[in-house]
Amino acid sequence: MRWKEEILELAPYQPGKSIDEVKRQYGLDHIVKLASNENPFGCSQKALNAIRDYESSLALYPDGYATDIRTSLSEFLGVELNQLIFGNGSDENIQIISRALLRSGYNTVMASPTFSQYKHNAIIEGAEVREVPLVSGEHDLEGMLAAIDDKTNIVWLCSPNNPTGTYIPEKDLISFLERVPKETLVVLDEAYYEYVVAEDYHQSIDLVKQYENLIVLRTFSKIYGLASQRIGYGISNEKVIRTLEPVRQPFNTSTFAQIAAISALLDQEYVVECRQRNREGLEQFYQFCDKHQLSYMKSQTNFILIDFKVDGNEVFQYLLERGYIVRSGSGLGFPTSVRITIGSKEQNIGVQQVIEQFVNERKNKAALSNH
Numbered sequence: 001m002r003w004k005e006e007i008l009e010l011a012p013y014q015p016g017k018s019i020d021e022v023k024r025q026y027g028l029d030h031i032v033k034l035a036s037n038e039n040p041f042g043c044s045q046k047a048l049n050a051i052r053d054y055e056s057s058l059a060l061y062p063d064g065y066a067t068d069i070r071t072s073l074s075e076f077l078g079v080e081l082n083q084l085i086f087g088n089g090s091d092e093n094i095q096i097i098s099r100a101l102l103r104s105g106y107n108t109v110m111a112s113p114t115f116s117q118y119k120h121n122a123i124i125e126g127a128e129v130r131e132v133p134l135v136s137g138e139h140d141l142e143g144m145l146a147a148i149d150d151k152t153n154i155v156w157l158c159s160p161n162n163p164t165g166t167y168i169p170e171k172d173l174i175s176f177l178e179r180v181p182k183e184t185l186v187v188l189d190e191a192y193y194e195y196v197v198a199e200d201y202h203q204s205i206d207l208v209k210q211y212e213n214l215i216v217l218r219t220f221s222k223i224y225g226l227a228s229q230r231i232g233y234g235i236s237n238e239k240v241i242r243t244l245e246p247v248r249q250p251f252n253t254s255t256f257a258q259i260a261a262i263s264a265l266l267d268q269e270y271v272v273e274c275r276q277r278n279r280e281g282l283e284q285f286y287q288f289c290d291k292h293q294l295s296y297m298k299s300q301t302n303f304i305l306i307d308f309k310v311d312g313n314e315v316f317q318y319l320l321e322r323g324y325i326v327r328s329g330s331g332l333g334f335p336t337s338v339r340i341t342i343g344s345k346e347q348n349i350g351v352q353q354v355i356e357q358f359v360n361e362r363k364n365k366a367a368l369s370n371h
């Protein structure tokens, strides 16, 4: 068969291990998953009720225009209906944008390390990938600008960035947008937007009004706790959205995803509560790391990247065998770190106890080998 050469080198996405898999493998009966940045408190009860109370036929296709969630979201954000595009998660929006703009002979610019799907989709489309290393965990915007040329069709910004948790301050973002060529689409991935507390974080809806080559991506998978339902959205001007729309599959977001998303969106009280509880968890993680002299990056998300200065896979395995699934940094571009999703208070204390045990065992080993 004449496969696209580009895809032959690609590996399928490696998801975090599932709870059932780990239970079976290690004979454990209590597993805590802190690997994929899901909301440990689940979704709003109102979203669950909306799905439970759904009464129409399962035989009918979903509303391909996602009219009701589109209407709710346009009111909530203060944008027009035709400034929104819905995807089967942000993952699909990344795919749609890549399909629409990337091909052989053109290139795309992104940070490194950052969210893996930008590069993955660019490779499938045959575009050249230009990765600009993070500097101290942050986007090197000047370096990214320097990497852009007249064949750059997309530049990806992830703010807050996965897997570092760092964000781009608004003034830096504006200075960047001012200088990016108008022919280059800037994709600003804000998957963790609702978790941000930094005061100089970007007001991206305002920026969408000013820069016609900007699209913002958000999702219901993270703070809204609806990762299983697969729904995310893009915000841009009507021209960009209109051009992307034909690339989208006609029925790409499910009926349940749409109705759950409406109720979740309307329950902002729950969002505020989750953000606060997450912040408390993060602060407590900082204290824990300080106490044990573990270095970490300050995070605006619901995860923390901790550098253990040893093989991240080893830390991952140690935690796994004791019932905690986290993400090894080795697959994320930080080989001596692990990325841990902030859980409930109880989960955080639990995983920290195991980390403490790990750190102490390492210390004892080191002390013994010094004798």
Ligand SMILES: *Cc1c(COP(=O)(O)O)cnc(C)c1O
Pocket (backbone or CB within 6 Å): 037, 088, 089, 090, 091, 092, 115, 158, 161, 162, 189, 191, 218, 219, 220, 221, 227, 230, 231, 232
């Ligand atoms: C989780 C995540 C996504 C994907 O979210 P979905 O909406 O579940 O597809 C996109 N971008 C970043 C940075 C993420 O962390």
